Amino acid sequence: MRPNSLWTAAVALLCSVVPVVAQAELPTCAATCFASSLQNQTICAPTNTTCICLSAPLTLSLQTCMQSSCTLKETLRSINTTNAQCGIPIKDRTHALITTNVVFGSLALLALGIRVLVSLQQHIWGWDDWCVVGAWVFAMPVTVGQAVAGGLGFGRDTWAVEAGRIYVIMKVC
Known part of the structure; x- marks a missing residue:
């Protein structure tokens, strides 16, 4: 998978986090990015998981922040955590x-x-x-x-x- 595609996927899946629960499980860089992105937007309430999962502006904000703040391992761990929070199943072939x-x-x-x-x-x-x-x-x-x-x-x-x-x-x- 190309690096930009991985970052895009990472950020898209990060948007599925319920802030209070996920910040305890997310790497520090991802939790910081998520909190800052959530504060800087007005579309979704912090507890509205569905809105957070589907918000394109929030996704873009997270992507930008994580590209500069997180390592690849932290990004992968963040995606895994957010998938679990959002109920997105793991694809396994x-x-x-x-x-x-x-x-x-x-x-x-x-x-x-x-x-x-x-x-x-x-x-x-x-x-x-x-x-x-x-x-x-x-x-x-x-x-x-x-x-x-x-x-x-x-x-x-x-x-x-x-x-x-x-x-x-x-x-x-």
């Missing part, structure tokens, strides 16, 4: 990722097995067979890596993954 990897990895292995079996039975092992085996050898680590990354949180919203795991996922994929 991990199951689809792992299922796709298992299905297509198995199909590739089956196709390779059939090709090798036929070539060996007919005693016609050629360069094309070596190419197929080589392609499979290079494809399997990617398939396994994506399945492992799925277990670490790949396929979920970035802000719902522990900060330390994001770097590991990036290395595996």
